[in-house]
Amino acid sequence: MTERAVIDAEGLNPGDPLPRLPDHVSHGRFERVLRAGHFAVSTEIAPPDSADPEEVLRRASLFDGYVDAINATDGSGANCHMSSLGVCALLTREGYSPIIQVSCRDRNRIAIQGDLLGAAALGVCSVLCLSGDDVSVGDHPEAKPVFDFDSVSLLQTVRTLRDESRFLSGRQLDLPPRLFLGASINPFAPPYANRVDQFAKKVAAGAQFVQSQYCFDVDMAREFMARSRDLGLTEQCYVLMGVGVLASAKTAKWLKSAIPGVHIPDAIIKRLEQAEKPKAEGRRIAVELMQQLAEIEGISGIHVMAYKQEEWIGEIVTQSGVLQGRKPWAPTHLTHIKQPASA
Amino acid sequence: MYRVRLWSVRHSRQLEWIYGTFNPLLVKLLRGTVKLFGTRLDKPITKVEAVAKGFFFDCKMCGDCALSKTGMSCPMNCPKTIRNGPCGGVRENGHCEVKPEMRCVWVAAWDGASRMKGGDAIKSVNFAVDNRGKGTSSWLKMAREELGHD
Incomplete structure (x- = not known):
């Protein structure tokens, strides 16, 4: 049977674009979930240190049925991996x-x-605009940092490409990129009072969704969201709060000291220290955080970051109940019928 | 100089006043100079700007000065040269993630802006710098813009 015949018989090729719905900027499923008013879950895939495509799919399959979108990181921590593209x-x-x-x-x-x-x-169909970690913190500190843009200029650029159908130079595009536009926020690092202003700038530059740095402090998130609501930002932009899965008190302390901008309250570290099974406790903390964050008005989803604990994401998402019984799309058997027919 | 730079942020209100009062005069003077001398005095004028702003702000002569919109804290001192900061990596003590000994340029910027009358300008979105302007004078740019030629 030819590939076309399989598609005709069994439905859409999973790689085919979906039709774009009215008022949607992209063809993507992630935008659809958010605009439909569902509570969304996203996560990130750790790109392999390998040229093996199967390894990427194996890592992605861990999330099947539990997440609405997968972030492909772009040399995170300024370390070299397979490209996000x-x-x-x-x-x-x-x-x-x-x-x-x-x-x-x-x-x-x-x-x-x-x-x-x-x-x-x-x-x-979706893009997350980041300034990026400096080369000095990664595994190639001798590299030349570019930083021609910052995250806000990058947002403006994507919006120009998409909405004005032109390059920054003015040269016209025949077909603009239909991208749902995202940015990052970190309400948990100084200058605390201005973090919401920074969020507002990103919305003004075109951000339609934001994903946050790890949130381990629900009170801070609550305050930040209250101020965001006051500025009307949650009506213009979907907020996905970042939730991390801590493996131990040691990991928590390391994260706190080695990754600037990560704020972990002492109470959380104490809980991990006193737990008999720290790994299970770390997952329990993630579940509780998700449940508490989902209650806050204006939060549209959770971005789970479980580096090296990806196999637990399904369990954490299920236990939190944030999907309210909804099962996100996952590939079916159709995925591996890529061989062209000989006939 | 780092310490002078911090002083400038603490005195952003006064510097804003000085800027507001003398900048129109300066631009007027430069406009006359440009009319009379064309580009012949560009080099010494650029040098004066570099020295003066270098002393107060550690100016990097990006050619697209944003000081009045960034709380008198020069964004080009950010290791990532972020023009709409800060990034997400600010340390708990408000210092830079790349240079831990340095106060985050954008923590300083929001602080400086909060003291300024027109501090809200920091909330406007800035686009990336035009790299062709590197090393050129922002003062002359303003003078030429007002003359209607670049």
Whole structure:
């Protein structure tokens, strides 16, 4: 049977774009979930140190049925891995809805605009604009940092490409990239009072969804959301709060000291220290955080970051109940019928 | 100099007043100079700007000065040269994630802006700098913009 015949018989090729719904900027499933008013769950995939496509799909399959979108990180921590564009291209072929992370550290405006067109052509529907970690914290500190843009300029650029159908130079595009536009926020680092202003700037620059840094302090999140609501930001932008899964008190202390911008209250560290099974306690903390955050008005979803504990994401999401019985899309058997027919 | 730079942020209100009062005069003077001398005095004028702003703000002569919109804290001193900061990596003590000994340029910027009359300008979105302007004078740019030629 030819591939076309299989599709005709069994339905849409998972890699085919979905029709764009009215008032949606992208063809993507992630935007659909949020706009439909569902509580969304996203996570991130750790791109492999490998050229093996199967490894990407194996890692993604851990999330099947539990998440609405998968962030493909772009040299996170300034360490070299498979590119976010490569990971996204592999994921869209299978029908997943990846969020391509674009950092400003490694590429200038010429490269970034080209990559955004390429990503959209490969079926990527969502983008997360980041400034990026400095090269000095990664495994190639001798590299030249680019930072031609910052995250806000990058947001403006994607919006120009998409809404004005032109490059920054003014040159017209034949077909604009239909990208749902995202950014990051960190309400848990100084200057605390201005973090909501920074969020407002990102919304003004075009952010339609934001994912936050790890949230381990629900009170701080509550206060931040109250101020965001006052400024009307939650009506213009979906907020997905970041939840981390801590493996032990040692990991928590390491995160707190080694990754600037991560705030972990002492109470959480104490809980992990006193727990008989710290790993299980870390997961319990994540579940509780998700449940508490889901109660806060204006929070539209959770972004789970469980580095090296990805196999637990399903259990954590299920236990939290934030999906309210909804089962996010996952690939079916159709995924591996890629061989062209000989006939 | 780092300490002078911090002083400038603490005195952003006064510097804003000085800027507001003398900048129109300066631009007027430079406009006349440009009319008379064309580009012949660009080099010494640029040098004066670099020295003066270098002393007060550790100015990097990006050619697209944003000081009045960034609480008198020069964004080009951010290791990532972020023009709409801060990034998410600010340390708990308000210092930079890349240079732990340095106060975050954008923590300083929001602090400086909170003291300024027109401090709300920091909330407007800035686009990335035009890299062709590196090393050129923002003062002359303003003078030429008002003259209607670049």
